[in-house]
Amino acid sequence: MPRPGYSAISSFSRVRILHLLQESPQRTISDLCEITGLHPNTVREHVQRLIDGGYVVPEVEKRTTRGRPRVLYSAADGVQDWSPIAARKARDAAERGDLMRRVMPWTDDHALENDAVHQLDALVEDLGDAGFDPVVDQHQLTVDLSPCPHAGTESGNRSVLCAVHLNLMDGVLAQARGPLRVEGMAPSCNPHDCVVHLTR
Template sequence: MDRLPVFKALGDNTRYAIYLELARSPLALSTADIAEALELHPNTVRPHLERMREAGLLDVEVDNRGTVGRPQHLYSLASDSPSLGLEPPVYPVLSGMLARVAAALGPTPEEVAETGRIQGRAAAVRRAEAAAPAGADRDRAGACVAAVMAELADMGFDPASAGDGIVTTVAFTRCPFRELAEAYPELVCHLHRGIVEGMAAELGGVDVERFGTLADRDPCQVDLVTR
């Protein structure tokens, strides 16, 4: 998702309030629902909803069930809209329970990382069309770094890179899993490492030379070395 239109759309107080309302709701909401919750007139809400839909923030479905007159539109957050830390509270609870179960099973760091590699390889396949053609190692390396940066940006890590053409250091300026990572670094950080390693192995062109976790430094970072 292009972030600039998103930031512009959410720069308005009313649209941000609408976003919060939809983020907290387990169900899609109608214009009337949103207007009532925010104590606004529906005619005030409608143009804001349209602006948010155009920015890609909202999904819209039509409800034809037993209504008189025009069917109403129901709005929900788009699947790729930024969470802004407002995901339903059930997910952090579930992820915490799963982390406790996983920690109790006592997996090795490599077993944990392999789960991340599976995810990383799948992500690399999705982004393979953005990779440069095989044969130009440096181009291939650049495409791999770009794919890793894009994937981790979409996951909420806000990566920043610096390099000399051979080694690219990617720092993760934000950790979307920080609470879990601090409680279970042996799980979360090695999953993160595995994702990067899986993408690098699938796309080629670079090797993961060093992955610094929260135990090593803050922010975490990884060195990607051109083959």
């Protein structure tokens, strides 16, 4: 069974912070400290790891009055909040995918157009970095994540993890620029049988 990787989202505290930013963007470090109860230095470190991973984007507040502008943080969704780091990761994944398909042409089943295939390249790499072992069906537009490496997580935290991962997957697809988006999880989804449906 794959183990969660040491990635930007390998810590539940970071997952929780990312969940807060996905639900309500443009939060400050103080906002996040107040909600999580974590020390400001800890929150700053977590947020920086999320920025470095391409999952969060900072923006300096535009002030019309005197005073030092605040830094506002939002989850990178590839639409309103765009991360240059995530965009670079998507480009690099597409290049590696193209190289693999040239070297091993039998891996390309020609089910999708290039921009959609490149989206899947980015998605597979991102999920792999997070400890998943995704199996993509280009014809059915599904991503099988079974078994989830986070299956042992407390059931109370599992809904947050699932929501964050679905939003991250959708953000990766959006950053990679193509027709595919996340539609949702299969109705029977559980930690040991997890299938995500994509849509055009």
